Amino acid sequence: MEEVYKRINELAEKYRDYTAKNLSNLVKIKSLSMQEKEVQLELKRQMEEAGFDEVKIDGLGNVIGRIGNGKKVIAIDGHMDTVDMGNMDNWNFDPLSGEIKDGYVFGRGSVDQEGGPASAVTAGRILKEMGFDRDMTLYVVGSVMEEDCDGLPWKYIVEEDKIRPDFAISTEPTNLNIYRGHRGRMEIRVTFKGISCHGSAPERGDNAIYKASRAALEIEKLNERLAYDEFLGKGTVTISEFKSGSPSLCAVSDYAHLHLDRRLTWGETKESAVKEVEDVVSQFGGKVEVLVYEETAYTGLKYGMEKYFPTWKIPENHEVVQTGVKAFKGLFDKDPLVDKWTFSTNGVVMNGIYGIPMIGFGPGNEVMAHAPNEKVPVDDLVKASAFYAAFAYEI
Secondary structure (H helix, E strand, O other): OOHHHHHHHHHHOOHHHHHHHHHHHHHHHOOOOOOHHHHHHHHHHHHHHHHOEEEOOOOOEEEEEEOOOEEEEEEEEEOOEEEOOOOOHHOOOOOOOOOEEEOOEEEOOOOOOOHHHHHHHHHHHHHHHHHOOOEEEEEEEEEEEOOOOOOOOHHHHHOOOOOOOOOOEEOOOOOOOOEOEEEEEEEEEEEEOOEEOOOHHHHHHHHHHHHHHHHHHHHHHHHHOOOOEOEEOOOOEEEEEEEOOOOOOOOOOEEEEEEEEEEEEEOHHHHHHHHHHHHHHHHHHEEEEEOOEEEEOOOOEEEEEOOOOOOEEOOEEEEEHHHHHHHHHHHHOOOOEOOEEEOOOOHHHHOOOOOOOEEEEEOOHHHHHOOOOOOOEHHHHHHHHHHHHHHHHOO
């Protein structure tokens, strides 16, 4: 394998400018969730140019490029939608410039996370150039709508496209570390009903805002006593929205709701998390529900899922993790850091629901995700493209 690693590194370096330019072209195309059509067409073009055996766009709008037609199925996933730019005053450059300068590709999506798919396209080109002929089918997926609903594109790929890989890599940014899990999450709404009356005599009514406010303080306390996992850390809950309603600003509120962002550590489930909140808010008349996502993709297809995104982690001694470690050592002659993400990824469905063994390895530092002045080192792109190709040889 030493010669294989050497050749992969040579080709990854040879295609340094190619990879950076491909990413630049992707970054230049604004691609918010449900508005990914143009960037998907560009990614499809890049895969075809790289010599993939087949490239298609599925009903949800995911780009799926295939190399080989063997028994073992490997998938390399990266989402192509980005968040919006935010306050433009916080940017020092045009977030859609895609400028390549000083060893970086600049712009929104360079780290989160079009750099991963750009590197995976190059990995495909490397494998084709090396005459990769293992009994394997490799899919490179540019997925959609992840920023809006992580995991949703893989629900579609598994259930509708009928692709269920034996192993997978998420190309979300890991700073070139190997990640093996992250906390899950769920979105919960707690609703409170009151009785309105004229604001001049509030004692005649039942104020929903007061109920919700008292419940909010109890939820703050709940956060302090949630479960802890040595690897993934602590479960958390926070209120991210408080809305209320009344017949007028001269009336007692008859409606209020709290939106909870609940992060789930190992061992916490949808049922346990809902019960914890119910136990806290029931004394104030709060009704708890897990929300459902349903939106229309750029293809016109309406699709959705419950907003419960399970926790996942892969044991460090699992084959998929150790294959990644072996590929990393073979390429870079050092040990990788094996760690976890802070945020959530498509892994919540890929492994959390379907149990697909997977790791994360991606270019860029996750602290740049959703931040102004986003940029990714070209060196990271080169190393990521080498890693994806080496993983295919090793698994």
